[in-house]
Amino acid sequence: MTIPAERLDQISHRFAELEARMASGQLEGDAFVQASRDYAELEPVAKLANEIRVARAEIADLEEMLGDPEMKAMAEEELASLRERLPEAERELAVAMLPRDSADARPAMLEIRAGTGGDEAALFAGDLYRMYERYAAENGWKVEPVSISTSEVGGFKEIVANVTGNGVFAKLKFESGVHRVQRVPETESGGRIHTSAATVAVLPEPDEVDIQIDPGDLKIDTYRASGAGGQHVNTTDSAIRITHEPSGIVVTCQDGRSQHKNREKAMQVLRARLYEKTRDEAQGAEAEARKAMVGSGDRSERIRTYNFPQGRVTDHRIGLTLQKLPQIIAGPGLGEVIDALIAEDEAKRLAALEE
Numbered sequence: 229m230t231i232p233a234e235r236l237d238q239i240s241h242r243f244a245e246l247e248a249r250m251a252s253g254q255l256e257g258d259a260f261v262q263a264s265r266d267y268a269e270l271e272p273v274a275k276l277a278n279e280i281r282v283a284r285a286e287i288a289d290l291e292e293m294l295g296d297p298e299m300k301a302m303a304e305e306e307l308a309s310l311r312e313r314l315p316e317a318e319r320e321l322a323v324a325m326l327p328r329d330s331a332d333a334r335p336a337m338l339e340i341r342a343g344t345g346g347d348e349a350a351l352f353a354g355d356l357y358r359m360y361e362r363y364a365a366e367n368g369w370k371v372e373p374v375s376i377s378t379s380e381v382g383g384f385k386e387i388v389a390n391v392t393g394n395g396v397f398a399k400l401k402f403e404s405g406v407h408r409v410q411r412v413p414e415t416e417s418g419g420r421i422h423t424s425a426a427t428v429a430v431l432p433e434p435d436e437v438d439i440q441i442d443p444g445d446l447k448i449d450t451y452r453a454s455g456a457g458g459q460h461v462n463t464t465d466s467a468i469r470i471t472h473e474p475s476g477i478v479v480t481c482q483d484g485r486s487q488h489k490n491r492e493k494a495m496q497v498l499r500a501r502l503y504e505k506t507r508d509e510a511q512g513a514e515a516e517a518r519k520a521m522v523g524s525g526d527r528s529e530r531i532r533t534y535n536f537p538q539g540r541v542t543d544h545r546i547g548l549t550l551q552k553l554p555q556i557i558a559g560p561g562l563g564e565v566i567d568a569l570i571a572e573d574e575a576k577r578l579a580a581l582e583e
């Protein structure tokens with residue numbers, strides 16, 4: 229993709245104007261915060277635009293030098309290097325200029341639910357949660373459980389967690405869907421491979437100003453928490469169920485001892501689900517395609533398979549298979565899968581622009 233010179237000039241002029249505004253000392257409050265964000269986003273784009281402009285000028289100069297016998301050999305060597313680098317820089321700039329999902333920079337709500345497979349599905353949901361927890365640590369993010377429903381044998385029937393840090397949603401958004409595992413359960417005496425599944429949903433977390441909730445639209449029930457959780461379970465009505473009546477969305481939280489804390493966490497989840505619903509409606513058919521990936525937890529609706537006997541992970545959307553299951557399920561190796569998904573998304577969007 230060749231970026232027109234006029235587009236490079238537009239980027240440079242915009243960045244120069246922004247630099248001048250930042251240096252003027254006249255920006256305050258929200259205006260300064262917004263200008264700082266714009267500057268941080270535009271700076272790498274402006275650097276690439278300048279690199280391309282300089283490279284093109286150098287190529288033109290070197291091509292003129294090819295007619296000089298004394299300079300020809302040196303010019304040819306430098307030309308080869310520049311011509312190799314220029315298309316790469318232009319592609320990087322094209323990717324940097326692609327429209328961004330407005331939610332990419334946001335923290336995310338990570339929801340994992342055991343699907344088909346009973347106890348083994350709950351154990352797998354626990355494995356997935358620990359995988360994301362360690363991947364988050366690799367990226368310097370913070371993971372805070374919001375709501376937990378544990379299984380009697382270990383793992384989770386359901387876990388919801390808040391993930392905060394730089395670019396969380398941008399990296400995790402392609403994890404939404406059904407994850408399938410094939411392995412021999414510890415309780416299986418015959419050594420047979422079982423297949424089970426868990427669903428993952430990654431929702432961008434809104435600010436309170438993004439989603440206004442009318443208290444009159446909420447039905448709030450309290451009840452006694454059940455399941456694992458220590459001595460306080462079944463002694464107080466600390467668990468919370470919030471129903472948002474206009475949308476029919478129901479959120480429960482029974483993780484904490486405090487009814488107030490559980491209500492706070494449940495409202496956090498409700499805001500994220502309402503925000504995602506708003507995004508879906510705004511994005512139409514594209515949103516339908518994204519929601520179809522989340523699925524119901526059934527074996528047949530899968531985006532990724534973790535095959536333990538063969539030590540491989542396959543992402544079915546992009547046909548990627550890696551013989552690195554231990555590294556991926558441990559967390560750090562997940563980055564290779566996520567990077568491949570992001571690269572595929574960028575390639576498809578670039579191709580759409582060129583059509």
